Amino acid sequence: MPTVLFINACVRGKDSRTLALAEHLLExxxxxxxxxxxxxxxxxxxxxxxLLPMNYERLIRRNELLAAGQRDDTMFDYANAVAQADMLVIAAPYWDMSFPSTLKIFFEAASVEGITFTYADDGTPIGLCAAEDMYYVTTSGGYIGDCNFGFEYANALCRLYGVQNAHFVSAQGLDLDGADVQAIMEAACSGEILHVG
Ligand SMILES: Cc1cc2nc3c(=O)[nH]c(=O)nc-3n(C[C@H](O)[C@H](O)[C@H](O)COP(=O)(O)O)c2cc1C
Structure with a gap:
């Protein structure tokens, strides 16, 4: 059965508007x-x-495992999950112009040469992931405008992984004075999904 890997970086649990939007998208x-x-x-x-950020000790262990071809070690669970998924859905609130730091740690763990990507002899990156589509879901207090760094970063990594199509789903301006949160959320749920090939 095809697998959608839902990477949930929402911090505020059941109060998260990003999670609500992502659950609508999954439906x-x-x-x-x-x-x-x-x-x-x-x-x-x-x-x-x-989630632990990479340190020197784990970097050495990672290199040893890869040199020994032990790609099924638990250290590579996230990388293998990303590589094998048929679709990626990432939900992350817009924090400090990108996303919560847990998502960066997740990407760090998922970006493993030989599992999610590799290089051709001439140095050209080759994606190793099965998924063709990645959906990036976010909500923001203000308007994201041309500071869409979280999505752009996720999109760039997904291109490295070989995931062809990136889609952006958002509800913005939720914390502005007088914002009709329910109306913005409903519009986001029924609205267009920005497609970035
Ligand atoms: C730590 C933190 C950082 C934030 N940074 C921004 C920001 O840079 N720009 C912005 O428009 N909103 C920012 N916000 C507001 C959130 O993007 C907004 O409330 C969003 O809807 C939260 O998503 P959630 O309901 O899924 O938690 C921030 C909120 C928090 C808690």
Whole structure:
């Protein structure tokens, strides 16, 4: 059964508007594919994971494992999950012009040469991931404008991984004075998804 890997970087649990938007998107994906084949949704909830930024000791261990071809070590669980998924859905609130730091640690762990990407002899990157589509879901207090660094970074990494199509889903301006949060959320749920090939 095809797998949607849902990378949940929402911090505020059930109060998270980003999570609500992502759950709506997952429901749409489920409905759109119900005729063909059901999707299995595998969630990685970053707020409950034991995420550690890379340090020197783990970097050495990682290099040793890769040199020994031990790509099934638990150190590579996130990389293998990303490589094997048929679709990626990333949900992350817009924090400090990008996303919460847990997502950066997740990307750091997922970006492993030989699992999510490799290089051709001439140095050209070759993506090793099965997924063709990545959806990036965010909500923001103000307007993101040309500071969409979180999505742009996720999009660049996904291109490295070989994921062809990136889609941006957002609800913006939620914390502005007088914002009609419910109306903005409803418009985001029924609105266009920005596609970036
Ligand atoms: C730590 C933190 C940083 C934030 N940084 C920004 C920001 O740079 N720009 C902005 O427009 N909103 C910012 N916000 C507001 C959030 O983007 C907004 O409230 C969003 O809807 C939160 O998503 P959530 O409901 O899923 O938690 C920030 C909020 C927090 C808590």
């Amino acid at each position: 749409c994906i489920r409905e759109a594919n119900s005729q063909d084949m059901a999707f299995h949704i595998e969630e990685i909830r970053l707020s409950t994971e034991n």
